[in-house]
Amino acid sequence: MAVMSGTNSNNDYPIYAEGLMRHFGDVKAVDGVDLQVNAGEVFGFLGPNGAGKSTTVRMLTTLLRPTAGVARVAGFDVVKDADQVRRRIGVALQDAAIDPLMTGHELLALQAVLYGIPKAKVRDRSRELLERVGLTGAADRRVGTYSGGMRRRLDLALSLIHQPTVLFLDEPTTGLDPMSRLALWEEVRRLNAEGTTVLLTTQYLEEADQLADRIAIIDHGKIVRQGEPRELKAQVGAPTLVITVPTGQLDQAREVLRSFGELRPTAEGSLGVGLSAGAEAVPAVVRSLDDAGMQVQHLELNEPSLDDVFAEATGYRLEGAASASGLPQAQGAEGGTGKRGRKRGTNETTGESA
Numbered sequence: 001m002a003v004m005s006g007t008n009s010n011n012d013y014p015i016y017a018e019g020l021m022r023h024f025g026d027v028k029a030v031d032g033v034d035l036q037v038n039a040g041e042v043f044g045f046l047g048p049n050g051a052g053k054s055t056t057v058r059m060l061t062t063l064l065r066p067t068a069g070v071a072r073v074a075g076f077d078v079v080k081d082a083d084q085v086r087r088r089i090g091v092a093l094q095d096a097a098i099d100p101l102m103t104g105h106e107l108l109a110l111q112a113v114l115y116g117i118p119k120a121k122v123r124d125r126s127r128e129l130l131e132r133v134g135l136t137g138a139a140d141r142r143v144g145t146y147s148g149g150m151r152r153r154l155d156l157a158l159s160l161i162h163q164p165t166v167l168f169l170d171e172p173t174t175g176l177d178p179m180s181r182l183a184l185w186e187e188v189r190r191l192n193a194e195g196t197t198v199l200l201t202t203q204y205l206e207e208a209d210q211l212a213d214r215i216a217i218i219d220h221g222k223i224v225r226q227g228e229p230r231e232l233k234a235q236v237g238a239p240t241l242v243i244t245v246p247t248g249q250l251d252q253a254r255e256v257l258r259s260f261g262e263l264r265p266t267a268e269g270s271l272g273v274g275l276s277a278g279a280e281a282v283p284a285v286v287r288s289l290d291d292a293g294m295q296v297q298h299l300e301l302n303e304p305s306l307d308d309v310f311a312e313a314t315g316y317r318l319e320g321a322a323s324a325s326g327l328p329q330a331q332g333a334e335g336g337t338g339k340r341g342r343k344r345g346t347n348e349t350t351g352e353s354a
């Protein structure tokens with residue numbers, strides 16, 4: 001959707017943060033974040049596990065007090081005017097607790113009452129939203145019997161009850177199957193087309209690429225990249241050549257590749273290099289490897305993707321373009337700073353009962 005830019009004063013940004021911090025003891029979960037999200041934008045918030053995404057979202061949605069810094073959402077200060085903020089935003093949290101004994105319809109009705117929707121309108125509003133997220137048939141079933149995908153769709157419906165102008169979605173599609181993920185993307189697009197500003201965190205770069213007008217990458221509590229996906233990819237510049245050689249030759253091949261550009265993180269068992277001379281260098285690389293007596297088993301040239309932007313910014317690979325299929329990928333990180341835990345979505349993909 002078209003986006004306003006340039007002329008905003010700080011109060012006009014639906015989401016604005018400056019120097020936002022939250023420390024938990026020694027842990028600097030969020031360590032000085034600046035954000036300016038424009039009206040009508042879908043803003044993607046990316047980062048490895050533990051980077052500070054949910055903590056930022058919790059501060060922006062008034063659920064957690066900042067240690068320092070300021071944030072305004074829908075024009076109101078998240079600390080001083082928390083009530084005003086809450087009235088204008090919708091939130092679907094990563095770990096929302098929902099009473100499993102209530103039905104979808106009951107939960108929506110409760111939410112409607114909490115948000116002061118007149119009694120006469122509660123039923124219609126609930127019906128409309130259940131229909132919107134494709135849960136009409138399950139409206140009178142206990143939520144405990146919903147699948148992971150149904151739960152996420154119900155979370156979304158709950159966040160929309162009071163027609164918020166700013167919507168926060170914390171990993172709305174983690175653990176969803178490909179079809180459910182596409183359906184949720186469609187819904188986000190539709191809401192955005194109706195004028196809702198959306199900030200969504202995600203582990204799926206493909207999702208950010210598909211949905212977001214702009215993205216920010218957060219790592220260790222700090223924003224390390226921010227901009228339009230297109231612009232960030234262009235900054236990475238050189239295409240990545242990925243090669244596979246027999247395991248015993250990896251070290252030697254790495255040395256050869258180094259002379260063609262910077263090594264880049266790739267899946268385990270393969271090597272990646274950002275070709276500083278561009279695609280034309282491919283024959284020369286192959287010749288050099290051949291001259292050194294190495295067998296190239298597989299070779300592929302990739303134009304910069306959001307995955308490359310992310311890897312360059314954080315030293316990590318998340319699920320790449322193939323993540324749209326929902327398949328996890330190998331995540332070796334050449335030059336990375338060590339591995340962090342990656343237990344994602346297990347609770348949502350299991351425990352499904354029809």
Ligand SMILES: Nc1ncnc2c1ncn2[C@@H]1O[C@H](COP(=O)(O)OP(=O)(O)OP(=O)(O)O)[C@@H](O)[C@H]1O
Nearest residue numbers: 024027029047048049050051052053054055056094
């Ligand atoms: N209530 C808390 N008490 C102590 N530490 C916390 C608390 N909440 C978050 N943290 C820590 O703050 C850091 C950032 O956590 P956060 O949940 O914001 O990360 P995230 O980017 O959302 O990660 P994920 O991708 O796993 O959801 C982590 O080191 C986490 O352990």
Ligand SMILES: [Mg+2]
Nearest residue numbers: 053054055094
């Ligand atoms: Mg999180």
